[in-house]
Amino acid sequence: IPPSLSSFYLSLFLPFWGGNKQYPGTMKWGWLFLGVLLSLGTLSWAEKGLEIPEYDGLDRVHNLNAKNYKSVMKKYDVMVIYYHAHVGNNKNAKKVFEMEELALELAAQVLDDFDDEDIGFGLVDEKKDHSVAKKLGLDEVESIYIFAEDEIIEYDGELAADTLVEFLYDVIEDPVEIIDNERELKGFHNIDEDIKLVGYFKSEKSPHFIEYDDAAEEFHPFIKFFATFDPKLKLKLNEVDFYEPFMDEPVIIPGMPLTEEELVNYIEEHDRPTLRKLEPHSMYETWEDDINGEHIVAFAEEDDPDGFEFLEILKEVARENTDNPDLSIIWIDPDNFPLLVPYWERTFDIDLGSPQIGVVDVKDADSVWLDMDDDEDMPTAIELEDWIEDVATPNFSGLENNKESRGRFSL
Amino acid sequence: IPPSLSSFYLSLFLPFWGGNKQYPGTMKWGWLFLGVLLSLGTLSWAEKGLEIPEYDGLDRVHNLNAKNYKSVMKKYDVMVIYYHAHVGNNKNAKKVFEMEELALELAAQVLDDFDDEDIGFGLVDEKKDHSVAKKLGLDEVESIYIFAEDEIIEYDGELAADTLVEFLYDVIEDPVEIIDNERELKGFHNIDEDIKLVGYFKSEKSPHFIEYDDAAEEFHPFIKFFATFDPKLKLKLNEVDFYEPFMDEPVIIPGMPLTEEELVNYIEEHDRPTLRKLEPHSMYETWEDDINGEHIVAFAEEDDPDGFEFLEILKEVARENTDNPDLSIIWIDPDNFPLLVPYWERTFDIDLGSPQIGVVDVKDADSVWLDMDDDEDMPTAIELEDWIEDVATPNFSGLENNKESRGRFSL
Numbered sequence: 001i002p003p004s005l006s007s008f009y010l011s012l013f014l015p016f017w018g019g020n021k022q023y024p025g026t027m028k029w030g031w032l033f034l035g036v037l038l039s040l041g042t043l044s045w046a047e048k049g050l051e052i053p054e055y056d057g058l059d060r061v062h063n064l065n066a067k068n069y070k071s072v073m074k075k076y077d078v079m080v081i082y083y084h085a086h087v088g089n090n091k092n093a094k095k096v097f098e099m100e101e102l103a104l105e106l107a108a109q110v111l112d113d114f115d116d117e118d119i120g121f122g123l124v125d126e127k128k129d130h131s132v133a134k135k136l137g138l139d140e141v142e143s144i145y146i147f148a149e150d151e152i153i154e155y156d157g158e159l160a161a162d163t164l165v166e167f168l169y170d171v172i173e174d175p176v177e178i179i180d181n182e183r184e185l186k187g188f189h190n191i192d193e194d195i196k197l198v199g200y201f202k203s204e205k206s207p208h209f210i211e212y213d214d215a216a217e218e219f220h221p222f223i224k225f226f227a228t229f230d231p232k233l234k235l236k237l238n239e240v241d242f243y244e245p246f247m248d249e250p251v252i253i254p255g256m257p258l259t260e261e262e263l264v265n266y267i268e269e270h271d272r273p274t275l276r277k278l279e280p281h282s283m284y285e286t287w288e289d290d291i292n293g294e295h296i297v298a299f300a301e302e303d304d305p306d307g308f309e310f311l312e313i314l315k316e317v318a319r320e321n322t323d324n325p326d327l328s329i330i331w332i333d334p335d336n337f338p339l340l341v342p343y344w345e346r347t348f349d350i351d352l353g354s355p356q357i358g359v360v361d362v363k364d365a366d367s368v369w370l371d372m373d374d375d376e377d378m379p380t381a382i383e384l385e386d387w388i389e390d391v392a393t394p395n396f397s398g399l400e401n402n403k404e405s406r407g408r409f410s411l
Numbered sequence: 412i413p414p415s416l417s418s419f420y421l422s423l424f425l426p427f428w429g430g431n432k433q434y435p436g437t438m439k440w441g442w443l444f445l446g447v448l449l450s451l452g453t454l455s456w457a458e459k460g461l462e463i464p465e466y467d468g469l470d471r472v473h474n475l476n477a478k479n480y481k482s483v484m485k486k487y488d489v490m491v492i493y494y495h496a497h498v499g500n501n502k503n504a505k506k507v508f509e510m511e512e513l514a515l516e517l518a519a520q521v522l523d524d525f526d527d528e529d530i531g532f533g534l535v536d537e538k539k540d541h542s543v544a545k546k547l548g549l550d551e552v553e554s555i556y557i558f559a560e561d562e563i564i565e566y567d568g569e570l571a572a573d574t575l576v577e578f579l580y581d582v583i584e585d586p587v588e589i590i591d592n593e594r595e596l597k598g599f600h601n602i603d604e605d606i607k608l609v610g611y612f613k614s615e616k617s618p619h620f621i622e623y624d625d626a627a628e629e630f631h632p633f634i635k636f637f638a639t640f641d642p643k644l645k646l647k648l649n650e651v652d653f654y655e656p657f658m659d660e661p662v663i664i665p666g667m668p669l670t671e672e673e674l675v676n677y678i679e680e681h682d683r684p685t686l687r688k689l690e691p692h693s694m695y696e697t698w699e700d701d702i703n704g705e706h707i708v709a710f711a712e713e714d715d716p717d718g719f720e721f722l723e724i725l726k727e728v729a730r731e732n733t734d735n736p737d738l739s740i741i742w743i744d745p746d747n748f749p750l751l752v753p754y755w756e757r758t759f760d761i762d763l764g765s766p767q768i769g770v771v772d773v774k775d776a777d778s779v780w781l782d783m784d785d786d787e788d789m790p791t792a793i794e795l796e797d798w799i800e801d802v803a804t805p806n807f808s809g810l811e812n813n814k815e816s817r818g819r820f821s822l
Contacts, residue, residue: 048758048772048773048774048775048776049698049706049708049758049771049773049776050694050695050698050751051754106750110750110753111753112753114752114753114756115756115762115764161750162749162750163749165749165750165752166746166749169749169752173764177715177716179716181720183716183719183720183723183724184716184717184719184720185716186719186720186723187715187716187717187718187719187720187723188716190713190714190719191714226716283461284461287460287461295460297460302601303601303602304588304598305588305590305594305595305596305598305599305637306595306598307598308594308595308597308598308601309592309594309595309597309598312594312597312598335577338573338574338576338577338580339517339521339572339573339576340461341525341576341580342521342522342523342525343462343521345525345526347459347460351526353526353584360460361459362459362460363459364459365459365460
């Protein structure tokens, strides 16, 4: 941290990215609206209970190089490494990097001595420390890699201290969460935005549970693994149920009992859900996972009756088509991305005051949207399905075929 | 904006507060982890659809004074005014204010020409523009006042562009949202974290609906008002149902049809719910609304089976005690405040890895927590209710009486 800032007693974490020419292809963190903590001096408010400490100016983020990286990493249970582009003499690029570093400094401070977990933060320079990157297996510049036990987890979400810290809380949890009773099972069913699995095993010592636990480590924390040892919950012994997001009914993973390999293979084959929600901690990963350069995108505000209604219809379509590998819809709740709303409205020429569904070309943001101007009369699930089949899925006419008539489509 | 920053093409919005001695009693924005957008130059990533424009350096936030405030405010449908403490020569204080200004600048840019609504932003200096503040009725320094139509709305949440912008989207919506069908009614029932009302009226022209709409304006956007004109939804004509957060059953507001005044009086008498969630857009307002200097605070992560289970028990207690005006519990989902988690764990000496409930003194953050170490065996609703009665509610023994034995209480 430059003394001019740290002497300022300034805790500033603005990880961001600027599409600078020195950093080709690394724009994904360009426009981030990020969590920031910035405070000066001592707090002295009359009411207590909502303060967090200001950045203390200590330097906690390590510069990793060929000489020190092994000894530094040995000190921590979890190591968070930002593999960054080399910063040259460009003033803007320097400023950008300084901000990113401060973001990581704040995350490091907040997590200092947290729950007896030693979480370390480090930087690896693409140019200067290429050998370190190679040895650690870092391949995507401007990504964050998290080394936890034997796993390497790539974080491809917002470079914001709050989103990153929240993600790290998940990382340090056990990969399998145990369900103890009916109410917790209800809590399990309440989670519907992630891929989740549940298995019933005889005990923690069951070899089948151990296989399951090993498989969980491979996908932790992106896919949620649960298990129970309680026969009262009426699951079948050694059966593993796989739930896509927003599906009420699970798929029973075939083969029982299952080995780690069988579980991993099944999940890898089914890890792109029919309907998935865009989340800050994985937004770039999701966006990069397009189908033939396109995304079907649905905007719906869940806390709004219109949005809720449309989402119900969308879930119905997803449930009917869960076996279609060519169908994957990204649901965006505008409430999660308030600063992007006007940008999306301009870019896609839509009104996000009511629900929208369209097909977006990820190369040029060209798009086509279903005409639902009269939101008192939403499409039925069947009408929506037909529309999607017509304009969106590659097995049908496809967006490309509709290029001439880009614009709004009616049912 | 200082040219050194704007020339930087730097969009930086870090509204925050630093408890500087020049600003006594204004610490509430001291430690904010805030939404930030910071970007440099032009974006050039291969994939499109997730960018927002960088700050363009234009000065959109007005400095209001006695001479210009009327003419400036006339230009906008909605005016967002930050009533700030005077900035003297202190370098830190200047820096802080500069950041706050940039936060507002970004919000102003994002909302520029949004949905044909003209949303203006302005600054009123406590010292220099005292007369303006007096004329506009601004009384709390370091607060944001939103002038929309005939209403003045005080915003007492995070001074962060994303939270503020999201709040403004709600402000510009109609105060009453119309429910058109069964599915939208289901969406209405799905909203459980806010106080909400629903009324069934003959039509938009019904004088009773007009009274209802006028009452809605008084509480907009903090309390959600819904109405339907559809007899199929089986509500009673001119009946208004009042739902506390997390309550399945409404209270029918007595007197039917209701006048604006009757509605306003009823809501004002019932606007502190038995169980309420801490939300970023109103967190300070909620925290300041203590009962005898104390809060009953429950931490529970809804997306975790343990947390979900505890929350179900808590809701049961709240439903049983909804008529007790001395009981008001604040539920905090740690997922909404990741950077505060270690602070809360230290301050309250608790582990937020599992649910917690306690009583917090807002003056010194002294607290007492229910011992639930064995989270496989949570308290029943009756046990939890007894504990709350014993340590927390002023009608019973009260926290004060337990001061000597502060620490953990077992059931």
